[in-house]
Amino acid sequence: xxxxxxxxxxxxxxxxxxxxxxxxxxxxxxxxxxxxxxxxxxxxxxxxxxxxxxxxxxxxxxxxxxxxxxxxxxxxxxxxxxxxxxxxxxxxxxxxxxxxxxxxxxxxxxxxxxx
Amino acid sequence: xxxxxxxxxxxxxxxxxxxxxxxxxxxxxxxxxxxxxxxxxxxxxxxxxxxxxxxxxxxxxxxxxxxxxxxxxxxxxxxxxxxxxxxxxxxxxxxxxxxxxxxxxxxxxxxxxx
Numbered sequence: 001x002x003x004x005x006x007x008x009x010x011x012x013x014x015x016x017x018x019x020x021x022x023x024x025x026x027x028x029x030x031x032x033x034x035x036x037x038x039x040x041x042x043x044x045x046x047x048x049x050x051x052x053x054x055x056x057x058x059x060x061x062x063x064x065x066x067x068x069x070x071x072x073x074x075x076x077x078x079x080x081x082x083x084x085x086x087x088x089x090x091x092x093x094x095x096x097x098x099x100x101x102x103x104x105x106x107x108x109x110x111x112x113x114x115x
Numbered sequence: 116x117x118x119x120x121x122x123x124x125x126x127x128x129x130x131x132x133x134x135x136x137x138x139x140x141x142x143x144x145x146x147x148x149x150x151x152x153x154x155x156x157x158x159x160x161x162x163x164x165x166x167x168x169x170x171x172x173x174x175x176x177x178x179x180x181x182x183x184x185x186x187x188x189x190x191x192x193x194x195x196x197x198x199x200x201x202x203x204x205x206x207x208x209x210x211x212x213x214x215x216x217x218x219x220x221x222x223x224x225x226x227x228x229x
Binding site for chain 1 (some may be wrong): 159170190215219220223
C-alpha cells in the first residue's frame with residue numbers, strides 16, 4: 001500500500017530550464033509534505049516543506065505547490081543547475097502536528113540537469 | 116557541526132551472521148527513525164522511536180530484525196540471522212518535536228549479505 005507515489009522514475013532537463021517533479025498521495029490526513037534531495041553515497045537532505053493548510057511555499061529556486069483536492073504536490077526548480085542532479089524524494093508526515101512525525105516516502109525521481 | 120552519525124558505513128557479511136548497525140542522533144533530538152532504501156520501495160520505514168520508546172516498528176520483519184535505543188545517544192538496528200535479501204542501504208534519521216516536521220539523515224550503512 002504505497003501512500004506516497006512518485007510515478008516518474010526519472011526526469012531530464014536542460015540547464016537554466018524549469019524542473020517539475022511530481023508526487024501523489026492517498027491519505028487525506030497527511031498534514032505536512034516534504035521534499036528531500038539525495039546524492040549518491042550520501043543520506044537524503046531536507047529541501048523544503050509545506051503545510052497542508054497552504055498551497056505554495058517558496059525558498060529561493062525551489063517552490064512546492066500543493067493541490068489538496070487532487071492529492072498532488074509538485075516541486076519546481078527554477079532555474080535548474082547541473083548541481084541539482086540527484087534523486088528527489090517526496091515525503092508526508094503522517095501525524096497531525098508540526099512535530100517530527102512518521103515520515104512516509106515515495107520511491108524517488110532521478111533528476112538529470114544537462115549543461 | 117551537528118549531524119547524524121552511522122557506523123559502519125559498509126558491511127559485508129555471510130548469510131546467517133548477525134549484523135548490528137549503530138546510529139548516534141543529533142544531540143538534543145528525541146525522535147529517531149530507521150529506514151531501508153531499496154530500488155523497488157524507495158525509502159521504507161522500519162522503526163520509529165520517540166524519547167527512546169518505540170512508537171512504530173510495523174515495517175520491520177519481526178522474526179529477524181530488532182531495534183533499540185539503549186540511551187538517548189545511541190540507536191541500534193540488529194539483524195539475526197541475516198539473509199541476502201537484507202542487502203540494502205540502511206539510514207538512520209533524527210528529529211526534534213520542538214522543531215519542524217523534517218528529519219535529518221545520516222550517511223547510511225550499505226549492507227551486503229552474501
